[in-house]
Amino acid sequence: MVEHCIFCKIIAKTLPTQIIEENDSILVIKDIAPKAPIHYLILPKIHRPNLAALTPEDAQHAAEILFMAQALAKKQNIPAFRLVSNNGEQVGQSVFHIHFHFLAGKVLDF
Numbered sequence: 139m140v141e142h143c144i145f146c147k148i149i150a151k152t153l154p155t156q157i158i159e160e161n162d163s164i165l166v167i168k169d170i171a172p173k174a175p176i177h178y179l180i181l182p183k184i185h186r187p188n189l190a191a192l193t194p195e196d197a198q199h200a201a202e203i204l205f206m207a208q209a210l211a212k213k214q215n216i217p218a219f220r221l222v223s224n225n226g227e228q229v230g231q232s233v234f235h236i237h238f239h240f241l242a243g244k245v246l247d248f
């Protein structure tokens with residue numbers, strides 16, 4: 139847990155959130171400012187600032203994110219989804235705890 143990290147606080151349940159799924163290594167929450175009818179954030183519980191900070195030792199965490207996205211789609215019967223991770227302020231990263239946006243429920247043509 140990193141002090142001042144909003145997602146670490148959410149993972150530690152010291153900040154309220156809407157939980158969609160949780161397991162030992164991942165928390166999935168609803169994005170507070172949704173950009174699509176379905177907009178979840180897939181958060182690994184381990185703190186890493188972003189993809190650029192991952193090391194080969196994190197391979198399992200990276201794989202679990204993808205399989206969580208697959209499981210969400212299966213469980214909620216979502217036929218198509220987009221998985222996005224902003225890495226760096228220049229491309230829109232605003233929270234520096236690695237996360238993937240799971241977007242679905244409308245045509246995304248950009």
Ligand code: AMP
Nearest residue numbers: 155167168169170171224230231232233
């Ligand atoms: P990014 O800009 O790619 O770093 O994504 C951060 C996302 O976190 C944005 O889509 C925000 O709307 C979302 N967000 C920020 N604070 C919260 C919060 N307390 N609960 C849920 N989502 C949040």
